[in-house]
Amino acid sequence: MQQERRRQQDRTDGTRAALLEAGRMLFVEKGFAGTSTPELVAATGLTRGALYHHYADKRALFAAVVEREAQAAAEAIETMPSVNAPLDALRVGSRVYLEAMSVPGRTRLLLLDGPAVLGLSEMDEIHARHGNRTLRQGLEAAMESGAIRRLPLAVTTEMLGALFDRAALSVAQGASLEDALAVVSAVLDGLRA
Amino acid sequence: MQQERRRQQDRTDGTRAALLEAGRMLFVEKGFAGTSTPELVAATGLTRGALYHHYADKRALFAAVVEREAQAAAEAIETMPSVNAPLDALRVGSRVYLEAMSVPGRTRLLLLDGPAVLGLSEMDEIHARHGNRTLRQGLEAAMESGAIRRLPLAVTTEMLGALFDRAALSVAQGASLEDALAVVSAVLDGLRA
DNA sequence: TTAGTAACATACAGGCTGTATGTATGCAAC
DNA sequence: GTTGCATACATACAGCCTGTATGTTACTAA
Structure with a gap:
């Protein structure tokens, strides 16, 4: 049975x-x-x-593919070694994120076609269902501890997330990972209180 | 005749x-x-x-629409009052940029459908044909003058551009312009040498 | 074993894209 | 001015694709 x-x-x-x-x-x-x-x-x-x-239709299959991809990316990020100092955690996290996004095709699904086909709000829901928390929490912790400046959390998360996303896209298109990380590092460094 | x-x-x-x-x-x-x-x-x-x-086809018309939009945005930005101090120029430029991108529909054309339909490289060509220079030149000048850290110019331009773009999108979706500008300002501030 | 349901396959209708072909209008030279 | 060509359009057509409706087979529970 x-x-x-x-x-x-x-x-x-x-x-x-x-x-x-x-x-x-x-x-x-x-x-x-x-x-x-x-x-x-x-x-x-x-x-x-x-x-x-x-x-239901082709779009629904696409949404399922995108959701699965977002989940896979989130899992890869959440297996990150935990770091004590909040600013270091952000630095490590950004490297882990860029590596996770370097899986072939992932940038196209999550950063190009996904937003255009499903819309920004549905993409946000998908990310919310998985690991988008990481960056937001990292920033929040860093602000709480006084490690970085206090800024409006929501927009800051969105904007820094976009910075990381574009870094991933540039790397996917051939830019140097180290160059991208240098910029990320400089920006995070600059946010210190 | x-x-x-x-x-x-x-x-x-x-x-x-x-x-x-x-x-x-x-x-x-x-x-x-x-x-x-x-x-x-x-x-x-x-x-x-x-x-x-x-x-030639629907895509070609779309490309023409996008190109026209990119040109209009670039023009709005290039009428910016010139500012002497490179860092101030970047600050003023970012506000002008966000205002230029707040024209209804512009974010959808240039940031959502454009990249997905035409591809990132064609979008980059379009921007190169118009005003993308502004940010790149502003960053270059600021680096030359020692106002901000020296970083790989190409990726830095792409990544900060993405930060601004997401700011424009967030504002278009209801976020506060002042919040977005606060983050922009903090990031630029943090890049000082 | 049988009735009902889930997992498919097949058939169909409508719409859309791109192309091929037809027509009219401007234009240049004689 | 009319003759001939090119440009600007309109119409007609073929092929593909999507989503739905309908049919068929494989399970499963009673």
């Missing part, structure tokens, strides 16, 4: 995983608009029927 | 202007993917034939 119920579940899980995997590959390679549902299912051996059975 | 040749030119210019205007309106309102060429030409009284006569 357990086993029979599992069989259906496994079947579903396997199909969804296949669709997510093919989706990630194609969305990364050709973008959301450039990927058609026929070629998507062709990559899995299924038909469009299966796709539309499991996901 | 001049006059007769002008008539054709005027006709072309008028048609293109109408397409650009309708394009801007619809692309801002419904995004690139959400805007169809039939509704685009319906907004001008023309037909799709005219559109495809003047532009």
Whole structure:
């Protein structure tokens, strides 16, 4: 009974995983608009029927792919070694973040197509559901402890996050990771109280 | 002769202007993917034939709209009063930039759909063709004069530009302009040598 | 075993894009 | 001025794609 119920579940899980995997590959390679549902299912051996059975539409599959990517990135970041000094924690965190974002395709999914297809607010919700906390908490702790200046937390988080994101994009496009980190480090340094 | 040749030119210019205007309106309102060429030409009284006569495809019209927007933004920024002290120039420039980016729809065109549809490199080319120089030159001057730390110029420009862009987006989404400027100011301050 | 439901596959309707083709209008030279 | 060409458009068409409706098979619970 357990086993029979599992069989259906496994079947579903396997199909969804296949669709997510093919989706990630194609969305990364050709973008959301450039990927058609026929070629998507062709990559899995299924038909469009299966796709539309499991996901409301192409956008919903894309959202699932993006959410999975955001989760993976968040996990990579949360395994960060904890650092005592808040400012050092921010420095280490930014390096970890840039490394996490260097997974091929991740910048395209999370920073280019994601915001355009799903919208900024839905992207914010996705990030909120996973690890976006890290930067905000890091900044908050650093402000509380007096390590860096006190600034409006929400906008500061958004703006520094955008700085890191662009760093990740530049690195993905060939810029030097060390150069990017030098700028990050200088900016964080400059925020000391 | 001049006059007769002008008539054709005027006709072309008028048609293109109408397409650009309708394009801007619809692309801002419904995004690139959400805007169809039939509704685009319906907004001008023309037909799709005219559109495809003047532009290679929908993407080319979108690129023209984006380029025009980038140019308008650049012009608004270049009319900035010149300031002597490099660091003050950066401060004033950032306020002018945020104001320029507060034109409705501009953030969507230049920061959301533009990069996703045209790609980062084409967007960079567009910006290079217009006013992106401002920030780069401001940073360069500030570094030369010793006002701020010496950092890799290219990435620094990209990353600070992204910081400003996100500030513009946050403001466009309801955040306080003063909060955003406080962060900008703090970051610039912190970069002093 | 049987009824019901979930997991697919197939078939279809509508819309959209880009191109090919047709038409009219300006323009330049004779 | 009319003849011929090029430019500016309009119309028609082919192909693809999306989402839905309908059919079929595989489970599962009673």
